[in-house]
Amino acid sequence: MASKEIWLEKYRPRTLDEVQGNEDALIKLRTIAEEGNVPNMILVGPPGIGKTSSVLCLARTLLADVFDSCALEMNASDERGIDVVREKIKSFAQKKVNLKPGLHKIIILDEADSLTEGAQQALRMIISDFADTTRFVLSCNDSSKLIDAIQSRCAILRFTKLTDEQILRRLEEIVEKENIKIDKGGKEALLFTCEGDMRQAINNLQATYTAFKLVNKENVLKVCDVPNVEVLQQVIAECVNGNFHAAQKKLYPLWEEGYTAYDLVNNLYKLIQTQDMDKQLQYEFMREMAFLKMKVLEGLPTFLQISGYLAKISSIANSKK
Ligand SMILES: Nc1ncnc2c1ncn2[C@@H]1O[C@H](COP(=O)(O)OP(=O)(O)OP(=O)(O)O)[C@@H](O)[C@H]1O
């Protein structure tokens, strides 16, 4: 049954033209696809934005009918352990294959930043030893975790979060093909919750559709377990009016419902960014939010910290009246 398929896989781009966003990186990949000579590369960027998909498209274009035997995709953080991964990489690199001149085998190594330093040193040797026959494409969220010796052997391609328009374009294609009932609020809620991550957006679309059949704001937020957005907007509005106590009183029930400080801070942050309010005040709210985020991430995820933030921004708002 169609709805049982995982849409992430069903709608994984098959060609580079289907990949949304990150035009600069994609232009480079398209050029490589035309010229055929894949350099060793590191694709860096946040999760769920098309790094692995893009390199799979590139490999499929170049290798075509020998893709299955000449491309290897693996995850470096695989539970089988780095020794197995290393053996697998090495034996694949050693494997003799018949490729047209100018083409190389391609090893795609996801989450390369999770490799230990020792494993990276070993990988560096393999990259050098098999340069004639095999090219490596590493993908990671944080390239600073890769040793310099690997970074200097690779071209670095940077990917960034996708914009709302880029995500929406793909979602709308899926909505049409799957014949999904969705309204404007549903789309907005999907964009709000995915934070530029296409994987999240598609996953949340499918989860909401599977659970409720109708994709509207309420159902998306239920599936994603987001704290009530209206309440959070009221909290911000109270702060804009300088009413700290009212803001705190409105926020507390969400805390009691079990939302973590991280949930609340993260969603307040997103809402403040898009709130229709005085620009100077918005800037101050965001600036203070940066301090609050730091405290929460550094290990003070308490309601007291959030209350402190609400008090501070309410007092800033009052001082500007
Ligand atoms: N730019 C994009 N265009 C179209 N679909 C995308 C895009 N990015 C992600 N997707 C969808 O999300 C899924 C996950 O994408 P992908 O595996 O390429 O992400 P990634 O950037 O490699 O993430 P990670 O850092 O977690 O490995 C894909 O199967 C595809 O359905």
Ligand SMILES: [Mg+2]
């Ligand atoms: Mg990936």
